[in-house]
Amino acid sequence: MAISRRALLRLTGAGALAGTLPALARGAAGSGGMRGLPWAYGALDPDATGDRAFDGYQRGHCMYGAFEAIAGQVAERLGPPFVSFPFEIFTYGGCGVNGWATLCGALNGSAAAFQLLSAKPEPLIDALFSWYEREALPNYVPAAARFRNLPSRAGSPLCHASIAAWCRGAGKRSYSPERQERCGVLTAAVARQAVVLLNAQAAGKVLETGLSGTTAACMACHEKGGALEDIRSKMSCGGCHRVLAREHPTVP
């Protein structure tokens, strides 16, 4: 699906954040224990995070794999009481929450980690979700992977759409060993990118996100301030509405 894109840069406030985050986090660790958000974050190694996420996926599925790879490293640096956080709570999010195939668990877990580790998680979420929609993934394959992992574009943050797109591209079944491993490799790639973004924000860089031109045209009528204003979404409309789009010939 080749679509034109209009990059919509959003300021993250990361410049201001870089100055205040350590102080906030230190204060939190001193006074509020693990309840004081955000926890103190320092740059992590992206590839090592991806490998740890691939390993965690084998134990607790995609959401746990992504979250534990990121937040687990931070907790180990901070020590008690942070290491007593119940990381296993996030096993619920496997395959879009217990097989419901709603939100990709690797995104769900990364978003939870952003909220835990950043005073400004919103631009991190937007940047990661839009990257996941548009990129051919995985863009990183852990050395422990057994199969050849062909990249595919999900076009959506939803597990259902992501797996369907992969099955079409790979010619494999949705319960095959290849698909099972693919979701572990995807978890690695997503956790890795989440750390790339966290590192960038902590270094004061501006994060990039955006809507496709097609989606921006849909939103102009259907989202906030539009003539209809009858939905809420930041998802790429074409991820689900390819058929419906034929009924909107005026939309580019």
Added chain:
Amino acid sequence: MAISRRALLRLTGAGALAGTLPALARGAAGSGGMRGLPWAYGALDPDATGDRAFDGYQRGHCMYGAFEAIAGQVAERLGPPFVSFPFEIFTYGGCGVNGWATLCGALNGSAAAFQLLSAKPEPLIDALFSWYEREALPNYVPAAARFRNLPSRAGSPLCHASIAAWCRGAGKRSYSPERQERCGVLTAAVARQAVVLLNAQAAGKVLETGLSGTTAACMACHEKGGALEDIRSKMSCGGCHRVLAREHPTVP
């Protein structure tokens, strides 16, 4: 959308669970602190939970509202260290994760609470999600609500579909004060139902869930063991694929 339904009862294992849960939880609380899952659960009051979720929604959106209303009460009963859990981590899930309108945050937060509080969260998730899809909601309105809340059927666990269905039914805009309150009332209704289910499981009752007849027909070809096996999902197909369904005249 009136659709025929075939109830697919699933044994929850709740009978066996009722005997083992307290022992597991006590052991966890004694040895593993808050890391030992599940935390000890005892029956909560559904209406009080709904009211607390409505209040939490005002502070931290839908996912936080549902999770904190359930797990917060349990933490207060258990005392330290459980009360130091960072409940605010779940603010990320507001409006289907920072406005992306993916999974309804009230479901996302309730599912996290199930994983924290039950040794067998899977049937709880299935029962809550299918209930959310098929019921006219809200079925409970906190006394603090200001507007008249007309029930609507989401037909999907996704925030985007749920809000679109409500906007169609209510004739209101997606950023109106009425819609904003509606999501708080929905959070109350979902957290209330989550506690109804937790109480039922803790009492050894069998939980009911099911797929619509239409969805079961789709799944027969597309899900595990089907001729195509090219997707994963437990969602009601008709929540998104109404237009596509016209291209499948053989499906009832």
